[in-house]
Amino acid sequence: MTFLAPLMMLGAAAVSIPIALHFFYRARYQPLPWAPMKFLREAIEQTSRRLKFQEWILLALRCLAILLLALAIARPAERSVAAAGAGEPIDAVFVFDTSYSMAAADGDKTRLERAQDAALAILDTLPNRSTIQIFGCADRPMFLGPVSPDNRDQAKQLIQNLDVTSLSTDFFPGLAEALQAAARGSAAAKEIYLFSDLQKSGWERQLNALRGLYEHIRQQQKVNLIFIRCGHPERRISNVAVVDIALHATIPHANTRVPLDVTLKNTGRESIRGLRVALEIDGQATKGDAAQVDFIDAGETAKVTLTGSLQEAGLRLVSARVDGDGIAGDNILYRVIHVRDKVRILLVAHPYAGQPYTDAGDWLVRWAFFPFDAQRDKEKIERYFIEVESVSPKDASPEKLAKADVVYLLNTPTRTTDPLQGLSPAFIAQLKEFVRRGGGLVIGCGEAVNIDGYNRSLGVQGAGLLPLTITGVRQTTEATPFTPAIDSVVVPSVLAPPEEGQRQAFHNWLRRVTLTKMVELDETGPGSQGAQVLLRTTDGQPLVASRVVGDGEVIFFATSLDETWGRLMSEGALAAPLNMYLLAHLTSRKVPGGTRQAGDVLTWYPPQPEASFELILPRPRRDKSVSPERPRIKLGPGKWDGERWMVSTAETLVAGEYAIVPLGAAAPTGLMSETGVVFAVNPDLRETENLQLASDSELEQLLGARPTVIPAGAGTESAVRERRTQGEWTEYVLVFLLFLLVGEAAWAWFCGQAW
Numbered sequence: 001m002t003f004l005a006p007l008m009m010l011g012a013a014a015v016s017i018p019i020a021l022h023f024f025y026r027a028r029y030q031p032l033p034w035a036p037m038k039f040l041r042e043a044i045e046q047t048s049r050r051l052k053f054q055e056w057i058l059l060a061l062r063c064l065a066i067l068l069l070a071l072a073i074a075r076p077a078e079r080s081v082a083a084a085g086a087g088e089p090i091d092a093v094f095v096f097d098t099s100y101s102m103a104a105a106d107g108d109k110t111r112l113e114r115a116q117d118a119a120l121a122i123l124d125t126l127p128n129r130s131t132i133q134i135f136g137c138a139d140r141p142m143f144l145g146p147v148s149p150d151n152r153d154q155a156k157q158l159i160q161n162l163d164v165t166s167l168s169t170d171f172f173p174g175l176a177e178a179l180q181a182a183a184r185g186s187a188a189a190k191e192i193y194l195f196s197d198l199q200k201s202g203w204e205r206q207l208n209a210l211r212g213l214y215e216h217i218r219q220q221q222k223v224n225l226i227f228i229r230c231g232h233p234e235r236r237i238s239n240v241a242v243v244d245i246a247l248h249a250t251i252p253h254a255n256t257r258v259p260l261d262v263t264l265k266n267t268g269r270e271s272i273r274g275l276r277v278a279l280e281i282d283g284q285a286t287k288g289d290a291a292q293v294d295f296i297d298a299g300e301t302a303k304v305t306l307t308g309s310l311q312e313a314g315l316r317l318v319s320a321r322v323d324g325d326g327i328a329g330d331n332i333l334y335r336v337i338h339v340r341d342k343v344r345i346l347l348v349a350h351p352y353a354g355q356p357y358t359d360a361g362d363w364l365v366r367w368a369f370f371p372f373d374a375q376r377d378k379e380k381i382e383r384y385f386i387e388v389e390s391v392s393p394k395d396a397s398p399e400k401l402a403k404a405d406v407v408y409l410l411n412t413p414t415r416t417t418d419p420l421q422g423l424s425p426a427f428i429a430q431l432k433e434f435v436r437r438g439g440g441l442v443i444g445c446g447e448a449v450n451i452d453g454y455n456r457s458l459g460v461q462g463a464g465l466l467p468l469t470i471t472g473v474r475q476t477t478e479a480t481p482f483t484p485a486i487d488s489v490v491v492p493s494v495l496a497p498p499e500e501g502q503r504q505a506f507h508n509w510l511r512r513v514t515l516t517k518m519v520e521l522d523e524t525g526p527g528s529q530g531a532q533v534l535l536r537t538t539d540g541q542p543l544v545a546s547r548v549v550g551d552g553e554v555i556f557f558a559t560s561l562d563e564t565w566g567r568l569m570s571e572g573a574l575a576a577p578l579n580m581y582l583l584a585h586l587t588s589r590k591v592p593g594g595t596r597q598a599g600d601v602l603t604w605y606p607p608q609p610e611a612s613f614e615l616i617l618p619r620p621r622r623d624k625s626v627s628p629e630r631p632r633i634k635l636g637p638g639k640w641d642g643e644r645w646m647v648s649t650a651e652t653l654v655a656g657e658y659a660i661v662p663l664g665a666a667a668p669t670g671l672m673s674e675t676g677v678v679f680a681v682n683p684d685l686r687e688t689e690n691l692q693l694a695s696d697s698e699l700e701q702l703l704g705a706r707p708t709v710i711p712a713g714a715g716t717e718s719a720v721r722e723r724r725t726q727g728e729w730t731e732y733v734l735v736f737l738l739f740l741l742v743g744e745a746a747w748a749w750f751c752g753q754a755w
Contacts, residue, residue: 137174411446440586618656
């Protein structure tokens with residue numbers, strides 16, 4: 001038990017008054033000698049014991065009445081209730097769920113609007129001298145203010161200006177931060193309010209941590225935690241999310257129309273009809289880039305193929321938008337596409353004995369890049385967007401990498417193997433930097449590949465480009481060749497095209513591959529960390545492996561890409577699509593900025609350090625103006641990460657277009673910027689994977705105890721006031737005191753006592 005006004009218990013000292021009166025009353029009687037008195041002595045002795053007993057009972061009743069009066073004034077309450085007395089200040093912390101499901105309509109208002117109305121009503125119930133702190137919370141706490149905790153006007157303004165983010169729900173970080181904020185207050189009474197639709201997924205993200213936090217609050221018994229429900233658990237919200245925009249296995253280049261697969265998912269519990277899906281490029285709709293989706297059942301997905309017109313080279317922001325559901329936060333998805341004027345490929349190939357390097361092991365790879373007879377139509381090659389250059393290993397200089405997008409090393413020795421003909425250390429060092437900055441590297445083996453030299457130069461001991469350490473060579477006969485195991489293809493990967501028909505055709509071509517020689521790779525050694533085997537042979541050995549290095553990627557073939565070790569590139573039906581898939585995959589990595597998810601960290605490596613940088617935010621959704629100016633956040637100077645300058649920020653709370661630029665630099669036009677980098681940030685789709693709201697009974701099961709849940713609405717204010725006093729015993733003490741006083745008066749009358 002605790003007391004809301006403990007100083008009032010000092011009034012219990014008044015219990016000494018009836019005790020003093022009792023003994024004073026007894027002291028008034030003086031013994032007088034009187035002869036007849038001795039005849040009455042016997043009668044008096046018979047009744048004296050009865051009279052003393054009555055007086056002691058009367059004294060006890062009067063002392064108890066004074067004690068109960070002091071107890072009532074002190075306002076006793078349960079220890080589990082941190083309530084405030086009338087007029088006593090409260091340290092209140094308001095936590096608002098700002099995940100984008102709060103923008104769903106619940107009746108005539110959105111859930112966020114219900115939360116705002118409830119918060120303003122509760123704010124008015126706080127006594128004078130109370131403090132208020134306001135936090136936004138989706139998957140991270142965000143302190144909103146006010147600057148001065150006792151400034152109610154500023155608190156009201158903050159509540160009225162709340163808006164949702166593009167983040168998903170996780171209640172633990174916000175409640176943990178709110179508990180710390182409440183502990184910093186000086187008032188005896190503390191209250192934390194969570195305004196949310198109480199989406200079930202928000203409790204399940206960190207359930208054990210939440211349950212422990214809630215149990216800690218209950219055991220501490222210092223904070224009143226109240227959940228304000230802003231959404232009805234039984235109300236069904238229709239929702240369709242745009243979950244993916246995928247390019248077909250092609251390379252977007254200028255003056256073409258590129259097919260894109262837009263994937264929609266119905267995450268609600270009802271089927272939806274008549275949706276319109278539209279494609280935009282750099283925020284501008286293109287004629288014909290829209291389609292109608294007649295029907296999507298609950299839980300099902302639908303794929304719509306739209307074509308985007310890509311007229312100019314450069315970075316293009318492609319977005320797919322859908323309309324007609326109940327939650328707008330996941331109705332748009334962005335993707336940054338690098339539209340190229342040319343794709344430049346550098347082939348580094350070891351020449352065959354007695355042959356010029358132009359007729360070396362690059363012949364099959366070179367002609368597989370062109371979907372026409374390139375040997376007969378030289379002019380068509382010049383007009384084609386893929387540009388191929390071949391050099392021998394000894395002629396491969398660092399300058400050759402300056403304009404390349406993808407590099408192929410085809411049966412290429414290093415200087416450790418062939419001092420005169422191998423790759424120079426300077427080229428290998430620049431090749432590492434080329435891949436780290438987003439370039440693609442494809443390595444094919446052959447007789448010129450020296451195992452020790454490759455491991456020292458390109459392996460974990462050298463440039464760190466080899467996905468796995470080479471341990472040896474294994475060989476078989478043409479009668480019993482090595483063959484790919486199609487069921488071992490990693491999905492998704494470069495060997496698994498996104499479109500099902502293309503994937504089946506490609507895998508049918510892979511089944512025709514036969515190999516007689518391969519290198520062996522160590523999957524458990526020190527160089528294996530971070531590597532991924534994309535394809536194995538039927539006897540379980542790695543055939544194709546990859547490693548991500550910085551922003552780029554290395555694809556390693558454990559066999560040759562010519563005819564010396566088998567039929568891979570020499571299989572015409574396979575060579576062309578394989579090369580195209582490799583190019584499409586590797587060139588898609590080299591996109592400055594790129595596509596991220598709300599909440600992700602944006603990182604840019606500027607070409608030179610600056611005194612300070614800025615983050616340009618998307619235009620606010622409430623901003624109806626056409627002004628090109630967008631909000632900016634100062635980021636400060638870049639940091640040196642040991643290899644290069646880096647600028648990063650996690651201020652990505654809403655979906656849209658972001659840019660990092662030097663301080664004061666102009667915002668980029670579209671995605672083109674000479675001094676900065678642009679990012680497309682998408683909503684966190686985990687928010688609408690499960691739209692189910694937790695009922696009161698489910699909350700009890702999740703948290704291990706029944707919490708206090710008050711619906712947002714007309715009765716919120718009165719329910720909060722009742723909650724503050726429901727643990728008090730004052731009224732019960734007063735009722736008992738009333739009955740005690742009545743009993744005392746009756747007893748005094750019965751005993752004939754006048755005082």
